[in-house]
Amino acid sequence: MTKVSITVDGVLHESEVEPRTLLVHYLREQVGKVGTVVGCDTSSCGACTILLDGRSAKSCSVLAVQADGSSVTTIEGLAGDEWHPVQAAFKECHGLQCGYCTPGMVMSAVDLLSENPNPTEAEIREGLEGNLCRCTGYHNIVKSVALAA
Numbered sequence: 001m002t003k004v005s006i007t008v009d010g011v012l013h014e015s016e017v018e019p020r021t022l023l024v025h026y027l028r029e030q031v032g033k034v035g036t037v038v039g040c041d042t043s044s045c046g047a048c049t050i051l052l053d054g055r056s057a058k059s060c061s062v063l064a065v066q067a068d069g070s071s072v073t074t075i076e077g078l079a080g081d082e083w084h085p086v087q088a089a090f091k092e093c094h095g096l097q098c099g100y101c102t103p104g105m106v107m108s109a110v111d112l113l114s115e116n117p118n119p120t121e122a123e124i125r126e127g128l129e130g131n132l133c134r135c136t137g138y139h140n141i142v143k144s145v146a147l148a149a
């Protein structure tokens with residue numbers, strides 16, 4: 001076991017993890033952040049996307065030990081007293097159906113908009129390229145990100 005210190009949604013957690021523990025499993029099973037979900041475990045779907053030191057990352061492709069000393073933001077840490085503008089825009093534009101991809105979509109969109117606050121539709125689609133949705137056809141997701149921008 002290895003000791004790691006990771007700040008998750010503003011709270012410092014000091015934990016023992018196995019060297020092979022994936023960050024997504026650490027977040028869900030040791031910190032209880034079950035809003036971050038596993039869709040594939042092969043770095044393909046983006047459902048597990050979180051912000052790692054402010055940049056989006058697929059938490060199934062990062063070991064917990066690699067995040068030692070870092071700050072992680074999950075979907076559960078995004079909102080304050082009110083929803084984050086990206087969350088509110090997804091609601092407004094019906095940017096979700098079953099909702100399984102939504103945490104990852106939202107976190108990727110937050111990163112995209114922090115880099116490019118006024119993206120074109122093509123830039124939104126490119127920015128969300130690593131996130132798969134089996135329900136929506138993507139149209140309302142793209143509209144949501146445009147509204148949030």
Ligand code: FES
Binds near residue numbers: 038042048
């Ligand atoms: Fe991480 Fe699919 S669970 S990319």
Ligand code: FES
Binds near residue numbers: 097101134136
């Ligand atoms: Fe169902 Fe995207 S809303 S997978």
